[in-house]
Amino acid sequence: MTHPVVHFEIAGSDGERLTGFYRDLFGWDIQGSGPDYWLVKATDDGIGGGVMQTRDEMPAYVTVYVSTDDLEGSLRRAGELGGETVVPPMEIPGTGSFAMFRDPGGNTIGLFRE
Structure with missing residues (x-):
């Protein structure tokens, strides 16, 4: 694949809650990476990603990032x-x-x- 998916992002209005949810649900290793953003560590068989707290009227979303x-x-x-x-x-x-x-x-x- 010439342009692989290299990162995913899950965003919502309560970043702390989302982080805890995915940590507890899937056992993801999630660490803070700045204000309102947490990185999900990649594994041997999966890409890493991020959890983001949205601001203002920004809707919740899930997206992928392509290289x-x-x-x-x-x-x-x-x-x-x-x-x-x-x-x-x-x-x-x-x-x-x-x-x-x-x-x-x-x-x-x-x-x-x-």
């Missing part, structure tokens, strides 16, 4: 195919960059570049 070397190019191509940019490219200090788009079915998908 790409060209965030802008991927967003442009998504637009040509009927998608739309939701979050333009943004840096994650010390980690990489990300962006998000909505596909023609209304799903929000993330892009990640190391």
Whole structure:
């Protein structure tokens, strides 16, 4: 696969509750990673992810992040195919960059570049 899924994200209005829920349900190793964000440690047979507390009127969501070397190019191509940019490219200090788009079915998908 040339663009693998490299991260998942589960977000809701009570990040602490979500973190406890998934830790207790699946035994996930989840550690704090900044204000309102927790990282789910990857395992030998699964990718890592994150749990995020939403802010203001932001709805709960679940999404995946796909690896790409060209965030802008991927967003442009998504637009040509009927998608739309939701979050333009943004840096994650010390980690990489990300962006998000909505596909023609209304799903929000993330892009990640190391």
